[in-house]
Amino acid sequence: MNGAKIFAVICLAAATSVASFQILMIFRGNLPFNTLVPFIGINGAVIGGLFYLGIDAIGANQPEGQVAKKILLIRDKAGRVLSISRAGGDSVSSAFPSKKPLELPAVDRKGQVIGLSKTMIALGLVMEIFLSFLLVSGTFTPLLIVQTESMEPTIMTGEMIWIRGVSPTDVRVGDIITFTLPQTIAIATGGAEAQTITHRVVDIIYNGDKINFKTKGDNNPIEDTWTVTSDMLVGRYEMQVPYIGPIFTTLKTPMGIATVLAVILLVVGLPEIKKYGGFNDV
Structure with a gap:
């Protein structure tokens, strides 16, 4: 057994062991699931990485694909293929000295x-990382881009x-805090649709077992006219993500959309251009 095989066996065995341990911790452990979330995330990355390395080592250990029999394409002056011959390889080639046989690699199914x-x-x-x-984050909308200047200079627009x-x-x-302003309130305050807003809490109102909030934008002269109820709460602001917001803002512009489409066309089309650009008579 060579080194690549040994490395592959070690990686796959380690990945299986870590995965088994994680399953036992989830279903047989005494810790709450929320406490296990960071542990599960890290373990998942480790398991995936070990599986990837193991399979990659197996692939690196595979022999090179065998070369198939030589084939000959006979074309007319317009470049159309008249016939394809596989039998007789070298003898057929010698009958057409100006034509070079094309060697095709065998299909490597295992690879x-x-x-x-x-x-x-x-x-x-x-x-898994996502x-x-x-x-x-405890929410399905952990990342948001601020659309207005109401929280400047604490949080800048974009x-x-x-x-x-x-x-x-x-x-x-x-x-x-970030909260969703229902459409009914948004229309009553001059908006057109439901809005997601990030403002500072200036007062907390306790009404029995219900908790409501009064908010205000740092850059606004007065408090918000609405009251934020608990069911409107999305989450609490933790930090700014540097440099990413302006990129997304730019991508939403016509120039940004055109740039994205151009990159997609290049990524998808370049291999095809190279493929067809490399065609030569054989």
Whole structure:
């Protein structure tokens, strides 16, 4: 057994062991699920990485694909293929000295399966990281881009912010919260549709077991005319995500959309251009 095989066996065995341990912790452990979320996220990344390395080592250990029999394409002056011959390889080639036989590699089915497995693991890792981020954030909308100047200079227009989902009982005066303003209230205050707003809490109103909030934008002269109820709360502002917000804002412009489309066309079309641009008579 060579080094690549040994490395592959170690990686796959380690990934299986870590995965088994994580399953036991989830279903047999005594810790609350919320406490396990960061642990699950880190373990998931480790498991995926080990599986990827193991499968990659298996792929690196595969022999090179065998070369298929030589084939000959006979074309007319317009470049149309008149016939294709596989039999007789060299003897057929010698009958047409101006034509060079084309060698095609045999289809490597095992290599295709390994490549597909690596791709699926990589996609799974991306999804696992994304879901872990949602779980840690405690909300399905953890990242938002501020659209107005109402919170300047604390939060500048166009900046991306990270929101963490919290219980209304954890909110304090002075916290910056994000909430959804229902369409009925938005229309009554001059808006056209439901809005997601990030403002600072200036007062907390307790009404029995219900908690409501009065808010105000740092850059606004007066408090908001509405009262934020607990069911409108999305989360509490944690931090700004530097540099990302302006990029997304630019991508929403016509020039940004055109740039994205151009990049997609290049990525998708360039391999085809190279493929067809490399055609030569054989």
